[in-house]
Amino acid sequence: MTPTMxxxxxxxxxxxxxxxxxxxxxxxxxxxxxxxxxGELGMLIAVVGTLLHRDIVRYDWIIAGIVVGSGIxxxxxxxxxxxxxxxxxxxxHSFGGLATALVGVAEYLREVDSLSYFQIAALGLxxxxxxxxxxxxxxxxxxxxxxxxxxxxxxxxxxxxxxGLFTAAVLGIGVLVYDRELQQVFFAIAGTGLALGVMAVLxxxxxxxxxxxxxxxxxxxLAACAxxxxxxxxxxxxxxxxxxxxxxxxxxxxxxxMNRSFANILFGAFGxxxxxxxxxxxIGKGGQSYNEATVEDAAAVLKASQxxxxxxxxxxxxxxxxxxxxxxxxxxxxxxxEVKYAIHPVAGRMPGHMNVLLAEANVSYDKLFDLDDINDxxxxxxxxxxxxxxxxxxxxxxxxxxxxxxxxxxxxxxxSRSVIVxxxxxxPGFSGVENELFFQPNTxxxxxxxxxxxxxMIGELKEGH
Amino acid sequence: MSSEWVFNLYVFVLATFVGYQVIxxxxxxxxxxxxxxxxxxxxxxxxxxxLAAGSHHFVSQVLGFVAVSCATxxxxxxxxxxxxxxxxFKRKDPPPARAKLGEGKAS
Numbered sequence: 001m002t003p004t005m006x007x008x009x010x011x012x013x014x015x016x017x018x019x020x021x022x023x024x025x026x027x028x029x030x031x032x033x034x035x036x037x038x039g040e041l042g043m044l045i046a047v048v049g050t051l052l053h054r055d056i057v058r059y060d061w062i063i064a065g066i067v068v069g070s071g072i073x074x075x076x077x078x079x080x081x082x083x084x085x086x087x088x089x090x091x092x093h094s095f096g097g098l099a100t101a102l103v104g105v106a107e108y109l110r111e112v113d114s115l116s117y118f119q120i121a122a123l124g125l126x127x128x129x130x131x132x133x134x135x136x137x138x139x140x141x142x143x144x145x146x147x148x149x150x151x152x153x154x155x156x157x158x159x160x161x162x163x164g165l166f167t168a169a170v171l172g173i174g175v176l177v178y179d180r181e182l183q184q185v186f187f188a189i190a191g192t193g194l195a196l197g198v199m200a201v202l203x204x205x206x207x208x209x210x211x212x213x214x215x216x217x218x219x220x221x222l223a224a225c226a227x228x229x230x231x232x233x234x235x236x237x238x239x240x241x242x243x244x245x246x247x248x249x250x251x252x253x254x255x256x257x258m259n260r261s262f263a264n265i266l267f268g269a270f271g272x273x274x275x276x277x278x279x280x281x282x283i284g285k286g287g288q289s290y291n292e293a294t295v296e297d298a299a300a301v302l303k304a305s306q307x308x309x310x311x312x313x314x315x316x317x318x319x320x321x322x323x324x325x326x327x328x329x330x331x332x333x334x335x336x337x338e339v340k341y342a343i344h345p346v347a348g349r350m351p352g353h354m355n356v357l358l359a360e361a362n363v364s365y366d367k368l369f370d371l372d373d374i375n376d377x378x379x380x381x382x383x384x385x386x387x388x389x390x391x392x393x394x395x396x397x398x399x400x401x402x403x404x405x406x407x408x409x410x411x412x413x414x415x416s417r418s419v420i421v422x423x424x425x426x427x428p429g430f431s432g433v434e435n436e437l438f439f440q441p442n443t444x445x446x447x448x449x450x451x452x453x454x455x456x457m458i459g460e461l462k463e464g465h
Numbered sequence: 466m467s468s469e470w471v472f473n474l475y476v477f478v479l480a481t482f483v484g485y486q487v488i489x490x491x492x493x494x495x496x497x498x499x500x501x502x503x504x505x506x507x508x509x510x511x512x513x514x515x516l517a518a519g520s521h522h523f524v525s526q527v528l529g530f531v532a533v534s535c536a537t538x539x540x541x542x543x544x545x546x547x548x549x550x551x552x553x554f555k556r557k558d559p560p561p562a563r564a565k566l567g568e569g570k571a572s
Binding site for chain 1: 469470473476477480481483484485487488489490491492493494495496497498499500501502503504505506507508509510511512513514515516517518519520521522524525526527528529530531532533534535536537538539540541542543544545546547548549550551552553554555556
């Protein structure tokens with residue numbers, strides 16, 4: 001090993017340590033930003049180290065790529081609203097997938113003759129996973145953004161097709177290891193990855209997005225790992241493993257929070273559980289009546305309350321109501337009311353979505369509580385305000401074995417003295433699951449745009465005193 | 466038969482183990498920053514992209530250029546947006562601070 005290459009290798013070692021410290025910083029909000037600086041430093045060291053690599057013979061394409069990438073990176077990060085974070089994350093997964101896939105193709109074209117059997121297999125896997133992550137994330141982005149229907153698209157034989165595509169890719173990699181000169185096979189593997197990415201995300205409904213985004217995160221990490229194996233680069237293996245295990249862990253947490261088995265998720269069968277129409281409403285729409293309440297009624301309940309819990313859901317993100325939520329909480333607190341926020345792991349469209357929105361609205365994070373930490377408090381709570389959440393407050397998950405969401409851990413909202421639900425309409429939405437909570441005698445339905453309703457409530461509270 | 470891949474397998478397994486241990490301590494509060502942060506870190510594929518873009522093979526250069534661009538988007542954008550998010554997580558209620566650091570050129 002030449003001295004220069006030794007420097008390159010050691011720079012990677014330093015970078016790997018800094019990346020791990022960066023992630024460790026995220027174990028508390030206090031140390032997180034300091035940790036992030038370590039991560040940035042690690043990246044800088046790794047990149048500078050790489051530029052010394054003896055295989056780099058020209059810099060023009062590199063400089064061009066870094067300029068273009070930095071420009072786009074800043075453009076899509078500096079001003080993007082926090083409500084768009086799921087879209088933003090999906091987009092960056094797609095960039096990550098594309099980068100690794102193209103590296104795989106370039107490596108195949110350049111060095112196919114000098115690689116070991118194992119490296120060829122890794123290269124095939126890298127390209128497959130990279131392209132799969134790329135199209136899968138584009139699909140997820142499209143569904144979140146709304147230019148692809150967010151409803152699950154399902155048809156017969158879907159899983160057979162997906163498993164078939166996967167098998168074809170594995171066989172293709174086997175063939176490639178046997179005869180590496182078969183370019184058509186290599187590009188067929190790439191094509192299979194592209195197709196499977198589309199097919200796997202197509203059947204997934206909006207409510208399952210947190211799982212999908214976590215899974216894609218994991219695939220992006222695995223693709224980077226495979227790149228590391230193909231190139232014999234330990235820094236890629238380590239960083240890919242960190243990314244992959246974070247995605248895996250989040251997927252496991254999300255699947256637990258939705259009471260879905262991991263196998264069920266891996267095979268993309270979860271869209272079928274929410275097939276439109278499959279879930280017959282347990283409560284006839286006309287059969288039971290609900291209390292439609294005005295803003296004044298709701299404000300009157302709040303005035304008589306000592307403890308209030310907010311439960312935000314995707315509806316809060318849609319109507320950008322997080323600042324209004326915070327303002328209502330502030331005016332309640334000025335009246336001496338104790339306010340907390342209950343955050344379900346799968347509320348919103350990605351892990352932690354609600355936390356970020358409330359943090360943006362300047363809500364102190366010690367008021368945000370997880371499912372397990374707050375669920376016993378509802379029995380002692382005067383009023384719960386549900387802001388655009390549905391499944392996570394559906395008592396059917398606890399009581400009704402025929403419900404598609406049966407077994408999912410949900411908030412014990414029905415135990416509180418009164419419940420105020422802010423919702424656009426009584427339409428049950430994509431999942432078609434009727435929510436019994438909305439028909440309970442102590443539930444008030446305030447229909448309309450959540451943000452407007454919240455602002456009207458604040459006005460009402462001010463007038464009252 | 467080279468033993469390099471066995472060595473790499475060691476690295477992979479141990480890194481996954483460390484990653485799992487470290488990441489399981491991240492509170493749900495920070496799951497979104499975790500995701501965007503690991504995204505930035507996985508932008509390390511930039512390293513491999515640089516090798517492709519800086520090689521002597523023309524097609525590899527072009528593909529490498531696109532890969533460098535994509536990876537740089539994740540590195541620069543990923544760290545930037547993670548920092549933006551982490552700045553928002555505060556204890557207690559400070560007065561709503563509008564002024565942001567790092568916005569040197571205010572219009």
